[in-house]
Amino acid sequence: MTDSFAAATADAVTAASADSYARIVAALIRVTGDWTLAEDCAQEALTLALQRWPREGVPGEPGGWLMTVARNRAIDVLRRASVERRKLAELAVLALADPGPAPAAEELVDDRLRLIFTCCHPALALEARVALTLRTIGGVPTADIARAFLVSESTMTRRLTRAKKKIADAGIPYRVPTGRALTERLPGVLAVLYLLFTYGYNADGRPAFADEAIRLARLLRQLMPGQGEVSALLALFLFQHSRRDARRDLHGNLLALDKQDRLRWDHAAIAEGLRALAGTTENGPYALQARIAACHATATSADATDWPAIATWYDRLAGIQPSPVIELNRAVAHGYAHGPAAGLALLAWARAGGALDDYPLAIAVEADLTARHGDRDRAAALFRRAAAAAHSESERRALLERARCEDPRQRRSAEWSRESAAMPRQPESGPARP
Template sequence: MAAHAVAAASVDVYPRIVATLIRVTGDWALAEDCAQEALTVALERWPADGVPANPGGWLMTVARNRAVDVLRRATVERRKLHDLALLTPADASEPQVGPDVVDDRLRLIFTCCHPALAMEARVALTLRTICAVPTSDIARLLLVSESTMTRRLTRARTRIAQAGIPYRVPSGPALTERLPGVLAVVYLLFTRGYAADGEPAFADEAVRLARLLDRLMPEQSEVAALLALVLFQHSRRHARRDAEGRLLTLDRQDRDRWDHAAIVEGRAALDRVRHDGVYAWQARIAACHATAADAGATDWPAIARAYDALNDLQPSPVIALNRAVAHGYAFGPAVGFALLDVARAGDGLNGNPLAVAVEADLVARQGDRRRAAALFREAAAMVGSAVERRALLDRAAELAPDRGRAG
């Protein structure tokens, strides 16, 4: 019980404590250390003393007292000590959160995602400071050593201090300019976690961050759109693989295993979207898949129209390929082939296994199973992901079983 309460506090309360202490002291390392120490003390005391009635307030008090001790020893200016002394348990209690604490969390997100920082640094700092992910886990997720990640986080904090990056949420036109960068970090976290061989922890944290942003910025349409998108996608996480760990296409997934509560939440978020931005159109596409009663009921013409809008709004090789797939399902393989030719006429698809896989799917739907199988094998030879390679080889084996099934 106590361990569960501490784990819950590390998710919900930790970022608020860190954000508040950063605002008061201006010291990122001190804020994180004191918040982490408060969690450690809770793990030691709560099993024996019981979980306090206000866990967040208890943790804030411990963290505040630790910060006061450190600052006293360092003989730091009196104003910071005075401000810390004024912090009360209510500063970390969810039902009593005031606008200042909400602003602190939002300030922290925008600071971690400042465009002056490299994207990798933004991702790492977001995971460490806002999501409380241990440095060792971030290092593993980003494929570097723990010592390297520690140095990167230190450099990012130093960069914030030396560059004078303001600890605030921009307003007016500046908010419009900065918000896409914040959403891009969240979306990057999600896509890294949702990829075939990705780390699910990334996707979980991205969903949590999207929910937090939506609570703090309910008037921002693109925030609601991003939340809807990740919820629709994440709702399928338990149905994407079979018992052997093989990827399953949408038409083969057991829809009873989808997270229908997440789909309802995503639908509610999408209903609040009032602008036709990139995330909004992607969310509408995801909604078509998530809300169809079965694969045969998927509204492919609506998906094709959404990809047309996306292609006009933010053209890219991947969008062009998905547009070809959608039109192929909506209006027949011949239409899909025509758009595939258009996509391949541009730059960025030479040697792209996804383009070959799209061609293979269209060929299969025209009835040429052997040629389609050969194209799926060709695509499999080009991908770097073992999980995706196995999925492509499985498709080839289904179309031309005489060649054997991938192991």
């Protein structure tokens, strides 16, 4: 077996897993009510595929093959455990069904949607919802989830076990809510996906988690095509993630939005985001954020950015979802749309309650607006203060670079060094999150 054939087979297993893992787990949970059994059987099917497909070839219906193997494994386990006849009978009926992932099998589609809403149930802590979504729907290894949450694998295993036990003990229904209940629950589901995306998009985050959030948002949009906020959330993810390859320079340093090479943005993702947003007429919080992101994504240059429109969208967003961070971004938008003095005035109002006092991005925003207002000495000091409070090494380096650029003494020294050494200037980074 050649290395290329082995790699192709592994890619086929990965693709089948992405397409079918949640479908298999959801179907087995519905029938058995046993989360651990469902996940174990799905994982065993993937392991068997890695063993057999290189020898036997990739089956014509990879998803159906995995479903059959996982289902048969569940039947074997339940038989050995002498589980009640009713569950065995239900599994026997399932075993006789067409194993292929036919689009007409609406019950399986419903199963995936039920699984998403169950993992994101508000009775669970928000962190548990994110972890359970990653593990159960995305099939992300527990060790990877543990690293993202900065805990040991054994600790994360216990957390996941407790979350599943709470679902069972509390009798949390395995279903999609309807009517008013759906309206009340959907924002919580979207918040989980948003937090999942953030874990991947942050300066030192795990990009695979952002990819998983996008995949789940696409799935949710497919399952709930009439929900405008779902489409808007997907659009927001795509606009933001389109910049992933342009956010750092050749040395790995973060680049602010206005310093990025826009030719390196993922324009196919931007186009998909625009299509998703085009079908959204409502102005919920995710739709407004997506429209703001679209203004950035479609601008041909930093100077061409429609800051007055962005400021207007932030005014509306602050009206329906007020928060210190939104007010901070609103100050940035008004600072670029109407001048730094307007931005500083809004920033002072946003900081009046004290919620942003130690927030590094708030300090960095004040520094940028102060520099643009003409006080570069104070701006340099503020950038250094923001760097000291930064949560990641990447952000700290970017803020210190801005401080050096604003400090007149550092600037003169840098200019002398460049002239004497004939070295190009290091790109500078602004306070805006890349």
